Amino acid sequence: MAAEPAGSSKDVLDADGIPVLPDPADAASRKRRAIIDAALAEFLAEGYSAASMEAITSRSGVSKATVYKHFGSKERLFLAVVGGVLPTTYAELEPVNSGLAGAPDLRTALVRLTTAWARILLRPDIMSLRRLVIGEIDRFPQLGRLWYRLGRDMNDGPLVAAFTELHARGVLDVPDPDLAVRQLVGATVGVPQLACTFSPEAAFDDAELERVMASGVDLFLARYATGA
Amino acid sequence: MAAEPAGSSKDVLDADGIPVLPDPADAASRKRRAIIDAALAEFLAEGYSAASMEAITSRSGVSKATVYKHFGSKERLFLAVVGGVLPTTYAELEPVNSGLAGAPDLRTALVRLTTAWARILLRPDIMSLRRLVIGEIDRFPQLGRLWYRLGRDMNDGPLVAAFTELHARGVLDVPDPDLAVRQLVGATVGVPQLACTFSPEAAFDDAELERVMASGVDLFLARYATGA
DNA sequence: GTCTATAGTAAGATAGAC
DNA sequence: GTCTATCTTACTATAGAC
Structure with a gap:
């Protein structure tokens, strides 16, 4: 059961007390994936207009700003998620x-x-x-x-x-x-x-x-x- | 070309200067009809969630409060309009x-x-x-x-x-x-x-x-x- | 890249005068 | 029944620290 740091700013230590630095690229794509999954669930449940970016960030566990860094806007997020699936x-x-x-x-x-x-x-x-x-x-x-x-x-x-x-x-x-x-x-x-x-x-x-x-x-x- | 008072508070006068009082029931159902038409157009154009009650009142020419007096809420308005058509x-x-x-x-x-x-x-x-x-x-x-x-x-x-x-x-x-x-x-x-x-x-x-x-x-x- | 905090706006609904 | 004015809330998007 490997520790999966969820973006915490504190260092994660392995069994020997050595800091485990998460691969930033992997961390980013994991977040990206989490956002996509959360957004799909939210859009399916609420439709495009009633879906809130706030709810998507809550579901995915990342912050609102991160979602906007990755996808730019609600429209682009919707197209990326639905068009991707x-x-x-x-x-x-x-x-x-x-x-x-x-x-x-x-x-x-x-x-x-x-x-x-x-x-x-x-x-x-x-x-x-x-x-x-x-x-x-x-x-x-x-x-x-x-x-x-x-x-x-x-x-x-x-x-x-x-x-x-x-x-x-x-x-x-x-x-x-x-x-x-x-x-x-x-x-x-x-x-x-x-x-x-x-x-x-x-x-x-x-x-x-x-x-x-x-x-x-x-x-x-x-x-x-x-x-x- | 009969004058159709659109809810103005000023009296409408006929050719002899006699006030024409609109039949309140008829005026009410005309407004109701205007609201329904405006709401249908707005819902068709925007969908339920993105449709705004403000836009519906603008389109229908009545005030927001009147819409709520007639239909109670956005959900009830939607059901009445779509279910009616x-x-x-x-x-x-x-x-x-x-x-x-x-x-x-x-x-x-x-x-x-x-x-x-x-x-x-x-x-x-x-x-x-x-x-x-x-x-x-x-x-x-x-x-x-x-x-x-x-x-x-x-x-x-x-x-x-x-x-x-x-x-x-x-x-x-x-x-x-x-x-x-x-x-x-x-x-x-x-x-x-x-x-x-x-x-x-x-x-x-x-x-x-x-x-x-x-x-x-x-x-x-x-x-x-x-x-x- | 990621966060917290917030700006700026627009929504649904209501109070009270007439 | 109808209007104007307003309350409250929630939204999208961004600024700035780390």
Whole structure:
């Protein structure tokens, strides 16, 4: 259990009484990290305007001046924090997408895929972040565009590629793969997502979720699957 | 051009020099209406927390004390204004729903219906209101539940009834009408709505909109229409 | 880089005259 | 019911010591 000096001005001594000087760079980035975590929690709980820099400094254990040295202003802090966490969030969805074009049973693969997406996207922390971004879009349009673009690039993108290939192989008949992907998402993940957007307390157990995803995939395949 | 005394303490005289005393009830409800309009504009522009009661009083032309006499607090004002406008908003969608079960061509009727929905729901003012409600759901969960319930009751509801009837008549094969409606919405209106939610500047011209709606309806019918 | 202390401002809400 | 004037509080941001 190493001593972690929290910025105290007093020297910290090791077992032999020798002062342990914290690496200033590490100390700074630890504080930076603490500020980011505290700010995210505060912004998620209060929204941008009601969040107070005072509360963020209290949560993070640093002083107000330090926060301003690092981030300059409340706006810049918000953009850094929220813009920084979005790619992390979407990165979780990427591994699910691999190898769809080569799956033995397309229906099973699509149900698995959409169910995995839904389980992640419906998580309360991600739903809260989504509501925050949507609610602040007039003030921070960059974040809205970023969120939408990430979703398109990291989720829809691979699916579009897979459908295009399956179309070429004659397995699917998809004249507009881009639109088809958006329809699939709307008819599967979009259904419980809409409910959770407006009713945070709404819960979908795994069985219900898989039933809805399977029904949406069947809807999709009824139109786009060829006989082959 | 009738004189409309805006609460001035000086008497207003008619053409014969006779004081025109404004009906106090009417004057009060005119002010109430002015406050509501000003508050809605301010809340839409700034969000709940950043909206200032000072700005609302300026916009409405009444004093701060009057606003508090009428609505008691900022929270109550917000609930009254937003909760009051939601039914009005959804009422616009109701007439579109009538007479679907008896339509001669179901596909045409559904394309017309979803396109009409989309044109209303994508309007910037309604999209802004939607973002406001979503962004403030942690603070005002009532509004989220109200929005979702209105959408379900006034839009999905009639469609569920129509699909149930068409199922009984053998025109459709819809084992779960409620889910089917949500899928149809997700695959039609939901597609451009998602884009507009995150990119307010995104615009869909009528031709593009109808193409997307028609494609979504075809998707729906490929699964749920019987041969009959 | 980090802190304490504070400047300067604007917010929500109310008192009291009319 | 309505207004003007004001109370109290909390906010963002900064100055200056270390």
